Amino acid sequence: MNLNTLHHAVSGTAAALRSRTRLQPAGGEGDKVFPPTYAGAVYAKEDRQINGAKVPCVLIDSVQAQANRLEEALQRALDSGVLKDLPVLNVDFTGLGLLDEIGRVSSLEAPHRIADAILRDSLHEGQPFRKSELGKSLDQASLQNATPLYKLCPTALVFGLWDSTGPKGGLGAKFQRALVSEIIGVNAQIGVKTSSRIDPLGMRAAAKVIKKADGSYELAGEKAKDAVSPSEVNHGNIVPDITKEGGAGGATLDYAEQTVVISLPALRKLRFPIDGKTTPERDSAARTVLAALALVSATLAAESGFDLRSRCLLWPTDVMKWELLEKPGQKPAEFTLKAEDAIKLLNEAVVAAEKLGLIWQKEPVKLTPSPNLVTLLKRSQDIAAKTPANATGG
Numbered sequence: 001m002n003l004n005t006l007h008h009a010v011s012g013t014a015a016a017l018r019s020r021t022r023l024q025p026a027g028g029e030g031d032k033v034f035p036p037t038y039a040g041a042v043y044a045k046e047d048r049q050i051n052g053a054k055v056p057c058v059l060i061d062s063v064q065a066q067a068n069r070l071e072e073a074l075q076r077a078l079d080s081g082v083l084k085d086l087p088v089l090n091v092d093f094t095g096l097g098l099l100d101e102i103g104r105v106s107s108l109e110a111p112h113r114i115a116d117a118i119l120r121d122s123l124h125e126g127q128p129f130r131k132s133e134l135g136k137s138l139d140q141a142s143l144q145n146a147t148p149l150y151k152l153c154p155t156a157l158v159f160g161l162w163d164s165t166g167p168k169g170g171l172g173a174k175f176q177r178a179l180v181s182e183i184i185g186v187n188a189q190i191g192v193k194t195s196s197r198i199d200p201l202g203m204r205a206a207a208k209v210i211k212k213a214d215g216s217y218e219l220a221g222e223k224a225k226d227a228v229s230p231s232e233v234n235h236g237n238i239v240p241d242i243t244k245e246g247g248a249g250g251a252t253l254d255y256a257e258q259t260v261v262i263s264l265p266a267l268r269k270l271r272f273p274i275d276g277k278t279t280p281e282r283d284s285a286a287r288t289v290l291a292a293l294a295l296v297s298a299t300l301a302a303e304s305g306f307d308l309r310s311r312c313l314l315w316p317t318d319v320m321k322w323e324l325l326e327k328p329g330q331k332p333a334e335f336t337l338k339a340e341d342a343i344k345l346l347n348e349a350v351v352a353a354e355k356l357g358l359i360w361q362k363e364p365v366k367l368t369p370s371p372n373l374v375t376l377l378k379r380s381q382d383i384a385a386k387t388p389a390n391a392t393g394g
Helices: 003-011 063-080 097-102 133-140 147-152 155-159 264-268 280-304 339-354 371-386
Strands: 016-025 045-050 053-061 089-092 104-106 122-124 179-186 193-197 209-211 217-219 238-243 255-263 313-316 321-325 333-336 365-369
Touching: 003 264, 003 280, 003 339, 016 280, 045 179, 053 063, 063 155, 063 179, 063 280, 097 371, 133 147, 147 155, 147 280, 155 280, 179 280, 255 264, 255 280, 264 280, 280 339, 365 371
Parallel strands: 089 365
Antiparallel strands: 016 255, 016 313, 016 321, 045 053, 053 179, 089 104, 122 365, 179 255, 193 238, 209 217, 321 333
């Protein structure tokens, strides 16, 4: 894949760039992996049509989770210097006492990218970000004017955005995902969940305690009504047990598969005017940059590995391969692409767009949390410190 080929695909009628990668547990075929759990501690299971047959499958990594991982890969590449000059906004929480541990939150790390409330509630050069000159430019963003996002947060045009927290609320600009990635487990058999613990102190269940609201406890009197066993405060044995159906006990698979699709028609919907004027050449150049950026994110993430969560380390059975879906009825053109080559492709595309007047923000934009955000966060931390560890909040 070179710049001319990518530019031709984006500018023409090609449908997509696609990659399908088979994965196996790092422990080998038949080893158990643990998918993510959802409300009620259950897995996302469904039957899918594969080669004309209905096959039980389980979601290993959702579209949303994959988007986060690809953006994290971009952030790591920026932090390490492997990738340079990619527009990003950083909110710096250092120097604020207990908030130092938060450090930096970037537009690649915030859940809603540049439209996230963390950035909205921060300051740029002393002004609320969305009321600053940079922030106000986002108010004009739309499919017909994607230039503000291209300049400040092009990843939002790749991974999608809804500016629902901006000045227009629910009427804020929406941009669909141009890149979709997902990992599923094929022919999944859900296992059983086991639990047990041996207490080295040999604490007996009859040694009752009274739990306090702050998570501490005191010894219970002989006739105390609220007395509970030591296991309620994490002492004592847990009797070995097996939970069968719905127990989220991991899964064995024939294989896992990652599918990545970069929609070129989605990119072709975007226009990039300067001073109110668009040109086909500049639109095509900007779209090519975004396609290259999508390839960079996918290749960086793949090369960083598939350690998705505890007991879910997957290993590709082959190198990552791409297909260009160019003309119906024709066999897709195939190619491989390393991250370093994808980054080179991106850099060349950015230079080509610059020659047409489309220049993005190369230095990170620095934001500081507003006093209201700092006060709210500190209050939340105070509440968390006084809340029992097993309590939940929303």
